[in-house]
Amino acid sequence: MLEIKDLCARVVDGDAILEGLTMTVKAGEVHAIMGPNGSGKSTLAKVIAGHPDYEVTSGSIGYEINRRTRDLLELEPHERAREGVFLAFQYPVEVPGVSNSVFLRAAFNEICRHHGIEELDPIDFAVLLKDKMAMLEMDESFVNRAVNVDFSGGEKKRNEILQMAVMSPRVAFLDETDSGLDVDSMKIVASGVNKLRSENNAIVLITHYQRLLNYIKPDFVHIIAGGKIVRSGGPELAHEVEERGYDWLVK
């Protein structure tokens, strides 16, 4: 469903970061991306979501919409989101004044409208939200708090997965969602993510730690270095990296 081909991207008017990255993700799969700091993992995720700081210089991102392949690069960020592309941010952004429930309902209804489904009124949405929050064992007080404002690092990460649960994306990039989560929280979040998995969607986990992969089992593991994939393999690759680091791959 997602086919990234020879993707090259740079910071607008700046340095090149992605230098010919190719990766294919099929429905129902879980991929893990690992790689040294600064190798371009977050950049890849943000380019897929359409972040305006980056400019794609060549390559394409094929994405299946209604059984037809479109290049995501032709879509605005909000159109990508409405078509089911989701990014759980490495650094979630604070949105003062806007409560989590208002924000989530706005997002949810945008997607409904886009697909011609009836929107939910605040009461029906509250029921849906309560259910998703229970799945992630989140306290109800988060409903009325301003989005991410004064949330702890771990709470912000969990809030990202709540957004994912509400939006039911078809392809979700989770950028270091495990960093900052304590052991118990990680189990809860991982089990939440597992519940969201289906044969119709795909998940790409960006992580530094093999531990997460014990809970969310990947089908493929890719190592990014210097803006491209230098090695792909199965779950065993993550173990190898855990033991040996990246030097042997980067050379």
Add this chain to the structure above:
Amino acid sequence: MPSTIDIDSKLAEEYRYGFVSDIESETIPRGLNEDIVRMISAKKDEPEWMLEYRLKAFRFWKEQPEPTWANVSYPPIDYENLYYYSAPKKNTDGPKSLNDVDAELLATFDRLGVPLGERERLAGVAVDAVFDSVSVATTHQEELEKCGVIFCSFSEAVKNHPELVKKYFGSVVPYTDNFYTALNSAVFSDGSFCFIPKGVHCPLELSTYFRINAAETGQFERTLIVAEDSSYVSYLEGCTAPMRDENQLHAAVVELVAFDDAEIKYSTVQNWYAGDANGKGGIYNFVTKRGKCQGRNSKISWTQVEAGAAITWKYPSVLLLGDNSVGEFYSVALTNNMMQADTGTKMIHVGKNTSSTIISKGISCDQSHNSYRGLVRVLPGASGARNRSECDSMLVGNQCSANTFPYLEVENNTAVIEHEATTSRISAEQMFYLESRGLDKEGAVSLLVNGFCKEVFKKLPLEFSVEAVKLLEMKLEGSVG
């Protein structure tokens, strides 16, 4: 990384109310002198005492320098070159039934969303419709009369309730108050009068809709609201004007008086034409609004959504005389394109245990300037006075500016004053975050702006808060690239 979103100011956003009605009107010659003042008074068939008042005000005005302290700039206004009176032809002789109202005028108000006809008019809201210099119709009057509420045009009040007008007119805002109040007191033409007798909870929202239509004409209206002991009224004003290339002057005076245990809630949704993207045209909105909490436990609250006008100069204030009286000011001021706003409030604590709340939200976009200016004054006798002020500014883009000028004069050491001010900018990261959740740019900005303003919006009567949200969204459309 750029820290702000890119603004490409598109074509001037559509101003839905910018049309001109083709209505034959009666004007008086250009210019301002004693003869003009007499002419206006004569047109309105006023009693001698009113003419005397106007002339005193005019003489005072001539001696006054124009104020320059506000954080706004504009070329000098040539007061000699304006028209001070313009009225639709048929309607010069005071009150009339709806049947006499010109069809084109009714159509105009329909188009503005304020239908006046028996059948279409808004339920639950009584409307006084002011077109240029005169009130053309007031709805629901009979219904209000039944409970003793007087709601009529100002001219009508001068004729039918002279004792009330004499007693309260100018009692809160004397003509000597400032340059524009003196000007208004000399040439005011119409406006609304509301009187809520003792113990009456006004069963309808009262509202006045101000429409400027004629070119090169100033609008100078007066509003006077008196709430006797233990009464309650909620009043709303709305305003629009055609899109014209010249600036037009609107200098109003609003006076409120609340007696023991009475409450007046005054809301404004101001959407005067603001000029085009290059700052050409638009209304100069130079307005003096003041309420007097005369009685114990009385309460006056001002809620305003200021989204139009080329220049806004306006400080709705409350004079807290009665012990335990309460003053409130809730404001959203949005400026875009080249608009300039210098607005805020004054809370003057005189009585004991008086309290005031100020919540001001300024939003500036494009190249606009938005200033909050507020005074909290506690007099020596006002023991136990409390004030809480919160003044927040939001910047959209990086060519606009926002300023806060809070003034504090506290002469009683038992007073408790809290002041908070914040300035924030809508960041590119916030925009991207919201977009990545399926909101388009406009949806994202309106979510942020509505979140920013919600404390004020929830103070508006429900149906108008929906209007206000829509108005801000429409205004923001052109400003978010």
